[in-house]
Amino acid sequence: MSLTNSIEQAINNKLIEKHGEQILVSLNKQDSLISSGLLDSLDFISMLMEIENSLNLDIDFEEADPVQFTSYSGLIQLLSESANA
Amino acid sequence: MKLSEQLNNSIVSYANLPALFVDNKCITYKQLADYAENINTSAISEAEQVGILSYRDTHYYSAVLACALDSRTFIPLGVKLPIARLISIIGQSNLKYVLYSKKYLSISQQLKKALPDRIFVCLDDIANKCTASTKPLHPRSLSNIAYVLFTSGSTGAPKGVPISVANLGSYLDTMCESLPLSNTDKVSQVFDPTFDLSMHDIFVTWLQGACLYVVPEAAIFAPGKFIKQHGLTVWFSVPSTASIMAKLGMLKNGVYPSLRVSQFCGEPLPRALALKWQKAAPNSKVINLYGPTEATIACSKYEFDCNDDSDSSYIPLGKALKNMSFDLDAQGELLISGPQVFSGYLNDNIKTAQCLIKTNNITHYRSGDLVKRDAQGVFHYISRVDDQVKIQGYRVELSEVNTLAQNFLSNPLVQAIATPIQQPQSLTLFICNPADIESERALIEYLKQQLPIYMVPKKIIWIDSMPLNSNGKIDKSALHTMTEK
Numbered sequence: 001m002s003l004t005n006s007i008e009q010a011i012n013n014k015l016i017e018k019h020g021e022q023i024l025v026s027l028n029k030q031d032s033l034i035s036s037g038l039l040d041s042l043d044f045i046s047m048l049m050e051i052e053n054s055l056n057l058d059i060d061f062e063e064a065d066p067v068q069f070t071s072y073s074g075l076i077q078l079l080s081e082s083a084n085a
Numbered sequence: 086m087k088l089s090e091q092l093n094n095s096i097v098s099y100a101n102l103p104a105l106f107v108d109n110k111c112i113t114y115k116q117l118a119d120y121a122e123n124i125n126t127s128a129i130s131e132a133e134q135v136g137i138l139s140y141r142d143t144h145y146y147s148a149v150l151a152c153a154l155d156s157r158t159f160i161p162l163g164v165k166l167p168i169a170r171l172i173s174i175i176g177q178s179n180l181k182y183v184l185y186s187k188k189y190l191s192i193s194q195q196l197k198k199a200l201p202d203r204i205f206v207c208l209d210d211i212a213n214k215c216t217a218s219t220k221p222l223h224p225r226s227l228s229n230i231a232y233v234l235f236t237s238g239s240t241g242a243p244k245g246v247p248i249s250v251a252n253l254g255s256y257l258d259t260m261c262e263s264l265p266l267s268n269t270d271k272v273s274q275v276f277d278p279t280f281d282l283s284m285h286d287i288f289v290t291w292l293q294g295a296c297l298y299v300v301p302e303a304a305i306f307a308p309g310k311f312i313k314q315h316g317l318t319v320w321f322s323v324p325s326t327a328s329i330m331a332k333l334g335m336l337k338n339g340v341y342p343s344l345r346v347s348q349f350c351g352e353p354l355p356r357a358l359a360l361k362w363q364k365a366a367p368n369s370k371v372i373n374l375y376g377p378t379e380a381t382i383a384c385s386k387y388e389f390d391c392n393d394d395s396d397s398s399y400i401p402l403g404k405a406l407k408n409m410s411f412d413l414d415a416q417g418e419l420l421i422s423g424p425q426v427f428s429g430y431l432n433d434n435i436k437t438a439q440c441l442i443k444t445n446n447i448t449h450y451r452s453g454d455l456v457k458r459d460a461q462g463v464f465h466y467i468s469r470v471d472d473q474v475k476i477q478g479y480r481v482e483l484s485e486v487n488t489l490a491q492n493f494l495s496n497p498l499v500q501a502i503a504t505p506i507q508q509p510q511s512l513t514l515f516i517c518n519p520a521d522i523e524s525e526r527a528l529i530e531y532l533k534q535q536l537p538i539y540m541v542p543k544k545i546i547w548i549d550s551m552p553l554n555s556n557g558k559i560d561k562s563a564l565h566t567m568t569e570k
Contacts, residue, residue: 062334
């Protein structure tokens with residue numbers, strides 16, 4: 001599985017754990033997962049820490065815009081980029 | 086000088102300087118004051134107190150300024166609170182007038198339906214001059230209460246803490262003197278309007294001609310980029326915000342050179358985090374503030390020194406602010422006295438009598454915090470004497486959650502605890518009953534309709550028997566051990 005797929009899988013798992021399978025169907029990938037109420041800041045951080053540990057990534061969001069990196073697609077993009085950097 | 090006069094002086098002295106940066110717009114003192122005047126001559130002109138149903142927009146800050154200028158009590162109505170809680174707040178405070186932003190029209194409609202005799206005034210209409218300005222028919226009495234905030238109450242209903250203009254004035258005089266700002270300072274506004282630390286941000290900034298930078302909702306969670314982008318010079322948040330920023334790689338050495346003052350309050354500040362912040366903001370003082378809402382925003386201060394080789398894992402509470410005094414009772418509970426101490430809860434003489442005690446003609450507020458005083462006279466936090474916990478800086482009475490859950494589930498033994506035990510981030514609720522997924526769902530839904538979201542348990546654990554200590558009370562440390570498994 002590619003890194004991007006693994007990240008996607010990890011986020012899916014978290015969302016399913018909280019809201020059940022059907023959440024992936026109705027998900028708008030551009031919306032902030034936090035502002036839309038799908039995850040709170042703690043869920044989000046614990047998910048990030050899990051991804052960081054399991055995929056051995058070094059998370060660096062210093063320059064990142066929270067509007068972007070809290071969305072499903074923005075997060076995947078940012079994590080993939082930080083892995084390739 | 087009174088707060089309203091001081092604010093008027095700022096408006097005259099700094100008229101064309103920026104007072105507020107919100108929604109990507111800068112608003113000058115003059116513009117803000119003009120809007121405030123329109124609010125004060127609107128349909129609320131006769132009101133001695135108003136509720137403000139708005140959040141992080143020009144309307145909210147203008148309404149606060151309007152109330153402060155015209156000696157009107159304001160009560161921030163949290164837009165994220167459940168309707169039932171807002172109704173309770175409006176009822177308890179006997180609010181007749183509510184100012185609301187159009188964005189929150191649906192909340193105001195729901196409130197109006199439940200409370201048809203209240204008057205709801207749309208701030209957008211005032212801003213767009215859609216309403217005629219009125220002069221009050223009768224002169225109204227000026228309120229000596231600046232604001233009322235509602236905190237978690239142990240009996241299941243929020244309790245109102247009125248802060249007088251004199252309480253607030255005393256705090257602001259002290260802060261403006263001890264941490265002076267200039268009219269080039271850019272000050273963060275992170276705190277929710279229902280949290281009294283937001284009053285510090287607003288008034289300390291405006292009394293000194295600085296500009297209040299309202300961190301957008303989406304950025305509150307991780308505001309690193311906002312600080313850099315706008316070159317903020319003064320920071321104020323709960324330690325939890327800094328802790329999240331650290332986890333996201335936003336506290337690298339030297340990343341916030343523009344900051345010259347960084348303040349933390351609301352929950353214990355871990356030493357390691359203070360050090361990390363100091364390195365990220367090398368030109369900044371790092372200051373820990375402490376104080377209950379009842380003693381107006383903060384009443385002690387400690388300036389962090391990164392060369393201090395103390396082995397305590399948290400930054401001390403520090404020493405009492407000017408004009409305030411700290412004493413300890415026989416158990417080590419901190420007693421606070423001075424001009425910032427409030428005069429009692431709204432409509433609750435029993436609770437007031439429990440927390441305000443008079444000795445030698447001095448009124449002391451029982452803080453409920455066990456503390457110790459070291460050889461230098463610096464105070465250190467140890468623990469609470471009661472059931473109160475802090476979740477990301479917000480005060481939570483565990484018994485409020487217990488009472489609601491118990492009533493909803495027809496009286497099983499329940500106990501909420503804040504987890505993890507160091508730096509709690511959420512509540513876990515233990516219920517002594519056979520596991521029942523249906524009632525678990527229904528309970529969470531019910532609690533969401535009654536409580537602010539940080540008070541709704543994130544986890545429910547069903548247990549066969551409740552662990553008790555030797556006094557027959559619920560053994561919370563045993564429950565903590567169970568959550569760590």
